[in-house]
Amino acid sequence: MDCAARKLYAAVAILALLLSPGCLGFHSRQQQPAELKEFKETVIAMDTLVTIALYVPSEEKAHKVFSEVRNELQRLEGILSAHQPGSDVIAISAAAGKEPVKVSPETLHVVQTALQYAHITQGAFDITVAPVLRLYNFDTNNPVRPSVRELERTLPLVDWRKVHVDEAQRTVFLSAEGMELDLGGVAKGYITDAAAEILLKNGVEFGSVNAGGDIRLLGPKPDGNPWRVGIKDPVNPGANNWFAIVEVRGGALVTSGDYERAFVEDGVRWHHIIDPASGLPASGASSVTVLAPTAEIADILSTALFVLGPEKGLELVESLPETEALIWARGEVFWSSGLIPQEGRGDVFYFTVKDK
Ligand code: AMP
Ligand code: MG
Numbered sequence: 049m050d051c052a053a054r055k056l057y058a059a060v061a062i063l064a065l066l067l068s069p070g071c072l073g074f075h076s077r078q079q080q081p082a083e084l085k086e087f088k089e090t091v092i093a094m095d096t097l098v099t100i101a102l103y104v105p106s107e108e109k110a111h112k113v114f115s116e117v118r119n120e121l122q123r124l125e126g127i128l129s130a131h132q133p134g135s136d137v138i139a140i141s142a143a144a145g146k147e148p149v150k151v152s153p154e155t156l157h158v159v160q161t162a163l164q165y166a167h168i169t170q171g172a173f174d175i176t177v178a179p180v181l182r183l184y185n186f187d188t189n190n191p192v193r194p195s196v197r198e199l200e201r202t203l204p205l206v207d208w209r210k211v212h213v214d215e216a217q218r219t220v221f222l223s224a225e226g227m228e229l230d231l232g233g234v235a236k237g238y239i240t241d242a243a244a245e246i247l248l249k250n251g252v253e254f255g256s257v258n259a260g261g262d263i264r265l266l267g268p269k270p271d272g273n274p275w276r277v278g279i280k281d282p283v284n285p286g287a288n289n290w291f292a293i294v295e296v297r298g299g300a301l302v303t304s305g306d307y308e309r310a311f312v313e314d315g316v317r318w319h320h321i322i323d324p325a326s327g328l329p330a331s332g333a334s335s336v337t338v339l340a341p342t343a344e345i346a347d348i349l350s351t352a353l354f355v356l357g358p359e360k361g362l363e364l365v366e367s368l369p370e371t372e373a374l375i376w377a378r379g380e381v382f383w384s385s386g387l388i389p390q391e392g393r394g395d396v397f398y399f400t401v402k403d404k
Contacts, residue, residue: 084254084270089114093121093259094129094235102247102255103270113250117243124242127152128235130178136220137229141178145225150218154238158344159213159220162234165348166208169364172355173348174324178228179205183327186309186320193318199327206324233321236262237302237347244343257343264343267298274400277301279337279374292374292397294387296339299370302346304354305335321354332357333377339387339401340371349373358382372401 084103087110091098100117104110129135136155143149151159162175179202183194194202205227212221222229231238236259243257244264254270256263265275274297278290294301306329310319323330336353340346349371353361358375365373365384374397375382381397383389390398 081270087114089117091118091121093125093239095131096236096260098239098243098257098259100243100247100255100257102252104252109250113247113252116250117246120242120246121239124154124239127154128158128231128238130230130232137231140220140222141228144222144227148212148214148217148219148221151220153218155220156213156215156218158231158234158238159211159229160215161344162231162348163208163211163213165345165352169352169356171208171324173233173352174206174208175230175233176206176208176211176222176227177322177324178230179226180322180324180327181230181320182228184318184320191309191311191318193313194327203327206322206327208324233304233351234344234348236260237300237343237345240264240300240343240347259343262300262302262343262347264300265296265298279303279335290396291376292337292381292399293393294337294339294374295398295400297401299339299341300343300346301337301339302343302350303335303337304350306330306333306354321351323355330355332361333375335376336361337374338365338371339373340368345371374399 083105085105086101086103087107088099088101091100098121100114102110102113126132126134127136130137136149136151139149140151159175162173165173166175180199183198183202185191205224210223210227212223240257240259240262241264244266247255247266253266255266256275263277268274274295277294277296279292281289281291304321306317306319306321310317317329319329321330333354336350338346338349338353340349353373353375356364358377361375362373362382362384365371372384372386374387383399386402387399388402390400
């Protein structure tokens with residue numbers, strides 16, 4: 049495996065992501081076209097703050113694009129949310145073990161993509177983890193450790209092979225009663241891409257979408273410089289404390305971390321990314337950042353690599369085109385061969401992406 053690894057002194061990683069378009073104290077080498085101005089808007093979708101930044105000539109144009117993005121994200125939330133009554137996800141879970149459910153093309157696409165990656169990751173990514181995840185009560189103020197008996201009883205319901213898709217009929221069927229669909233590991237990435245598509249459709253050449261750390265960039269910054277994405281130092285996660293910065297010229301960058309929806313008991317961090325084989329929180333990594341052409345795939349892979357751990361995870365990433373990963377696991381930092389570490393950038397890891 050062609051990957052590099054380097055010791056870090058810190059033991060535990062809690063990671064957050066900070067998209068820093070030009071606010072990290074680096075100077076632009078070129079000018080952005082004079083006719084373009086930056087506009088920003090934040091929308092709430094899928095329980096996430098989605099910030100859209102775009103560079104267009106007029107406020108009128110920006111408002112038009114923002115309004116279209118807002119409508120589209122609202123529409124997609126109505127289909128993909130696990131909380132909105134009437135969504136495809138709720139209907140599919142309600143009909144588990146009973147009958148196939150006719151779904152929208154978007155749901156069909158997301159489920160098919162998720163199943164494809166369940167296959168590729170040998171089940172590390174599994175959109176049927178919901179019944180096990182529910183045992184932890186992460187959605188309440190009182191998260192708990194489930195008992196071994198509860199886990200043993202519930203684990204048979206977690207099996208992506210029991211998700212049946214009929215493309216011609218456009219249906220999804222969970223074949224065992226009690227199964228539930230959980231698109232939490234992919235939907236945020238999907239809606240990030242959907243927002244980016246609206247920008248592209250409107251002829252926006254420069255812009256970014258950041259859905260709580262799921263980031264999609266339309267290209268480099270308008271002045272031609274790369275975007276610099278900072279990954280916060282988990283040991284000291286105050287503002288502007290990052291352990292790594294990645295220079296990117298487009299595409300998507302998504303991070304999964306064990307600090308979100310988590311609690312610590314007996315020195316163990318119990319968190320929301322589940323190893324489908326055991327029903328326990330995945331212990332393969334503390335944080336995973338994946339770069340890929342789309343946020344949907346980067347989102348899936350960041351969750352999957354968390355379960356797979358750095359060795360198997362990087363082996364997978366090396367086999368996929370235009371895909372890179374940066375992993376913090378067991379107090380070490382690992383990265384794939386297309387990420388090039390730059391020296392002389394102070395205490396932080398600083399990566400550029402190899403041109404392929
Ligand atoms: P992310 O923050 O993208 O890593 O997604 C985490 C979310 O994905 C969790 O809150 C669950 O809804 C879901 N999830 C947890 N474990 C898995 C898994 N092994 N495969 C697919 N989705 C998962
Ligand atoms: Mg994910």
